[in-house]
Amino acid sequence: MSNKVYNILLVGVGGQGTILAGRILSRAAVSLGGEVKVSDIHGMAQRGGSVVTQVRFGPKVYSPAMAEGTADFLVAFEKLEARRWLPYLNADGKLIVNKEEIHPLPVLIGATTYPSALEDEMSKMVTNTLMLDAFDLARQAGNVKAVNVVMMGALAKYLPISREAWEEALASSVPERFLEINKKAFQLGWETAGI
Amino acid sequence: MKKELLIGNHALARGAWEAGVRVAAAYPGTPSTEIVEAIAQYKEVYAEWSTNEKVALEVAIGASIGGARALAAMKHVGVNVAADPLMTLAYTGVNGGLILVSADDPGLFSSQNEQDNRFYARMAQMPCLEPSDSQEVKDMVGFGFDLSEQFDTPVMLRLTTRVAHSYSLVELGERKEVSLKDYSKEPTKYVMLPAYGKARHYVVEERRKKLMEYAETSPLNRVEWADKRVGVITSGIAYQYVKEVMPDVSVLKLGLTYPLPENLIREFINNVETCYVVEELEPFIEDQIRAWGLPVIGKELIPRVDELNSNIVAKTVGAKVAELDPELAPLAKPEAMQAAATAETNLPNRPPLMCAGCPHRAVFYILKKLNMVVAGDIGCYTLGATPPLQAMDTCICMGASLGVSLGLEKARGNEFGRKVVGVIGDSTFLHSGMTGLVNMVYNGGNGTLIILDNSTTAMTGHQDHPGTGYTASHEEAHKVDLEQVVKGLGIKRVQVVDNYDLKAVEKAIREETEADEPSVIIARRPCALLSKEKEATCVVDPEACRGCKICLRLGCPALSFDGKKVVVDQVQCNGCGICTQICPAKAIVKAGEANE
Numbered sequence: 183m184s185n186k187v188y189n190i191l192l193v194g195v196g197g198q199g200t201i202l203a204g205r206i207l208s209r210a211a212v213s214l215g216g217e218v219k220v221s222d223i224h225g226m227a228q229r230g231g232s233v234v235t236q237v238r239f240g241p242k243v244y245s246p247a248m249a250e251g252t253a254d255f256l257v258a259f260e261k262l263e264a265r266r267w268l269p270y271l272n273a274d275g276k277l278i279v280n281k282e283e284i285h286p287l288p289v290l291i292g293a294t295t296y297p298s299a300l301e302d303e304m305s306k307m308v309t310n311t312l313m314l315d316a317f318d319l320a321r322q323a324g325n326v327k328a329v330n331v332v333m334m335g336a337l338a339k340y341l342p343i344s345r346e347a348w349e350e351a352l353a354s355s356v357p358e359r360f361l362e363i364n365k366k367a368f369q370l371g372w373e374t375a376g377i
Numbered sequence: 378m379k380k381e382l383l384i385g386n387h388a389l390a391r392g393a394w395e396a397g398v399r400v401a402a403a404y405p406g407t408p409s410t411e412i413v414e415a416i417a418q419y420k421e422v423y424a425e426w427s428t429n430e431k432v433a434l435e436v437a438i439g440a441s442i443g444g445a446r447a448l449a450a451m452k453h454v455g456v457n458v459a460a461d462p463l464m465t466l467a468y469t470g471v472n473g474g475l476i477l478v479s480a481d482d483p484g485l486f487s488s489q490n491e492q493d494n495r496f497y498a499r500m501a502q503m504p505c506l507e508p509s510d511s512q513e514v515k516d517m518v519g520f521g522f523d524l525s526e527q528f529d530t531p532v533m534l535r536l537t538t539r540v541a542h543s544y545s546l547v548e549l550g551e552r553k554e555v556s557l558k559d560y561s562k563e564p565t566k567y568v569m570l571p572a573y574g575k576a577r578h579y580v581v582e583e584r585r586k587k588l589m590e591y592a593e594t595s596p597l598n599r600v601e602w603a604d605k606r607v608g609v610i611t612s613g614i615a616y617q618y619v620k621e622v623m624p625d626v627s628v629l630k631l632g633l634t635y636p637l638p639e640n641l642i643r644e645f646i647n648n649v650e651t652c653y654v655v656e657e658l659e660p661f662i663e664d665q666i667r668a669w670g671l672p673v674i675g676k677e678l679i680p681r682v683d684e685l686n687s688n689i690v691a692k693t694v695g696a697k698v699a700e701l702d703p704e705l706a707p708l709a710k711p712e713a714m715q716a717a718a719t720a721e722t723n724l725p726n727r728p729p730l731m732c733a734g735c736p737h738r739a740v741f742y743i744l745k746k747l748n749m750v751v752a753g754d755i756g757c758y759t760l761g762a763t764p765p766l767q768a769m770d771t772c773i774c775m776g777a778s779l780g781v782s783l784g785l786e787k788a789r790g791n792e793f794g795r796k797v798v799g800v801i802g803d804s805t806f807l808h809s810g811m812t813g814l815v816n817m818v819y820n821g822g823n824g825t826l827i828i829l830d831n832s833t834t835a836m837t838g839h840q841d842h843p844g845t846g847y848t849a850s851h852e853e854a855h856k857v858d859l860e861q862v863v864k865g866l867g868i869k870r871v872q873v874v875d876n877y878d879l880k881a882v883e884k885a886i887r888e889e890t891e892a893d894e895p896s897v898i899i900a901r902r903p904c905a906l907l908s909k910e911k912e913a914t915c916v917v918d919p920e921a922c923r924g925c926k927i928c929l930r931l932g933c934p935a936l937s938f939d940g941k942k943v944v945v946d947q948v949q950c951n952g953c954g955i956c957t958q959i960c961p962a963k964a965i966v967k968a969g970e971a972n973e
């Protein structure tokens with residue numbers, strides 16, 4: 183393993199399972215033998231709020247939180263959140279976005295509108311972009327709640343972590359009875375990233 | 378050795394267990410809650426949710442006097458509540474080791490202020506330990522207990538949110554059985570009459586001198602010599618940011634920030650060309666160093682407000698160091714933090730909100746409708762202050778609703794008083810609302826208090842409390858009868874309503890605020906996240922919906938407007954039915970009732 187520290191930012195909306203995704207990723211990263219740090223801070227009543235999990239791993243990691251402009255990967259479970267957290271992504275970093283739209287309260291009550299051209303805008307800003315319909319892939323896998331695992335499958339394609347380590351991390355993080363669905367979800371994410 | 382990824386709070390629980398703790402008490406509060414939740418899993422330890430932080434610390438004091446290693450955990454503002462026993466505990470000292478965990482919240486992720494509790498350590502003249510990752514948290518617990526017993530002092534273990542809630546690898550050890558120390562009656566040590574208290578103050582002064590001596594050689598402080606052109610003195614999580622930004626400068630890392638090691642610091646500063654102090658929040662370390670007449674640069678560069686992070690360190694101290702030698706501050710180089718995009722300021726924000734089906738929503742809807750002045754309190758219901766409900770006028774600290782509403786009434790008279798309502802959660806009422814209520818009765822207030830009884834401490838993640846009938850280890854306990862409590866405190870007018878019945882809520886509020894005597898309305902409905910069965914959801918009859926958007930005033934995340942009509946998100950809706958009661962066209966109905 184080189185000296186590189188990987189900075190991965192997972193962002194989404196409370197309830198989308200970013201915390202579990204962070205747990206799977208960090209457990210898989212432990213297999214590399216270096217240090218792993220994760221920052222998982224959630225403010226008041228985060229249901230429906232904007233949530234972020236930061237995962238960092240490498241031979242030596244100091245801060246559990248990364249600096250703005252230093253993320254190698256921004257994995258966004260929702261489009262608006264992708265744009266909100268984009269300043270964290272390094273100019274050479276990769277953006278992985280679930281194309282789902284979840285409307286925040288100001289949009290629901292009609293105080294403002296959901297930005298319409300986010301996908302185009304972001305593809306122009308970031309050369310290295312993967313946009314996928316993780317919601318649909320999760321449905322195909324058998325449970326729409328597996329969006330988080332689809333996203334980890336897509337991310338996995340770009341990381342130096344073995345498939346075995348991912349599978350172990352998955353098995354130790356999700357309940358037994360959902361394991362098959364989650365394996366399928368992971369595989370679908372992985373395949374989408376390969377295209 | 379087995380290593381596990383743990384958040385700071387779980388490492389703390391593990392460390393306490395390994396160090397032989399026997400009694401742990403806490404009142405929940407972010408970012409401290411997980412500590413006692415986790416300790417409660419160890420069968421060797423007695424763990425409790427206390428009614429408030431003062432009681433939690435008092436339980437720990439009793440356990441310590443009784444010879445056990447004991448711990449009390451709370452968020453930073455909890456120490457305000459516990460400050461009274463704390464300041465005298467500093468005089469009595471301990472028998473079994475005692476650790477007070479103060480979990481501070483720089484950046485106010487989930488708090489009403491961002492006070493720096495290291496000042497409490499200085500005020501009480503007790504050691505303050507500041508870990509910077511989970512391994513250090515675990516190690517410092519054992520260390521803290523030893524220190525506490527060695528110097529006969531309580532010890533503050535100060536975490537911050539970023540330490541408490543970040544995972545890092547921790548080596549697990551085994552539990553060390555620490556036997557109970559003998560109990561003996563020692564009134565001059567534990568009965569703080571004025572004469573005994575004065576004698577103990579001399580003891581505190583002696584202890585302080587010994588601790589200062591100890592600090593000079595404590596393994597909790599360490600110098601990492603590197604390039605001596607730059608030195609940085611730092612503590613806690615700030616250490617990680619300093620290393621992140623400037624891995625090759627000399628660092629004095631302080632694990633013990635009260636009392637500070639004067640000679641060690643003096644020597645460090647003398648050996649570097651320029652010395653910076655990088656600390657989060659207040660200049661706690663810096664002020665002391667300046668008082669010794671030593672030259673350091675600190676708060677001229679590092680803000681006193683908000684959470685610190687690598688960006689801020691890079692742009693302040695990092696930038697100065699880079700002027701000297703760019704290689705010393707690699708993260709301060711422009712290309713190191715080159716972002717893919719700048720922030721877009723016009724994005725719709727995504728504020729936290731009351732859940733679909735939250736029983737609090739109905740009450741605030743009515744309070745807004747009746748244009749009440751609402752003296753609020755702290756809990757999930759504080760979100761009643763945010764749009765679109767905006768039905769709360771004040772929120773100061775836990776329990777303040779009662780005193781504030783009485784003060785408003787006394788200042789502006791009865792007529793205004795009739796428009797004032799206090800609103801408090803069940804856990805908060807038991808924490809510190811009862812004294813305010815009896816005060817209102819005693820002092821002739823005519824106020825109305827609404828107790829939002831959702832049968833849990835929802836805000837911090839659903840902990841039990843005396844009103845739920847279960848303990849921290851999920852055993853059955855006496856369940857407080859709120860009606861009896863308020864009657865016992867002298868309230869004659871008590872009404873119980875179901876939050877989901879809007880008419881009943883409105884009627885009760887109208888009646889009680891008009892009455893010329895103090896009254897309590899208990900709005901009782903379990904937290905929507907606790908109810909297991911899903912009610913039939915609500916649906917909109919698109920033929921009937923006129924698009925008036927009145928229902929959107931509820932701020933329910935399950936309701937939205939598609940441009941012409943309102944739609945109910947069937948995944949989110951939990952069927953509380955409040956929207957069906959306010960729709961003027963009767964266009965929203967419970968699924969299944971549509972064609973009846």
Ligand SMILES: Cc1ncc(C[n+]2csc(CCOP(=O)(O)OP(=O)(O)O)c2C)c(N)n1
Nearest residue numbers: 406455755756757802803804805834835836
């Ligand atoms: C002194 C103090 N201790 C703890 C907290 C953290 N805290 C805020 S509100 C609250 C309790 C909320 O419970 P409840 O009053 O029942 O309202 P709910 O969230 O269930 O609506 C807690 C633990 C605090 N802000 N201040």
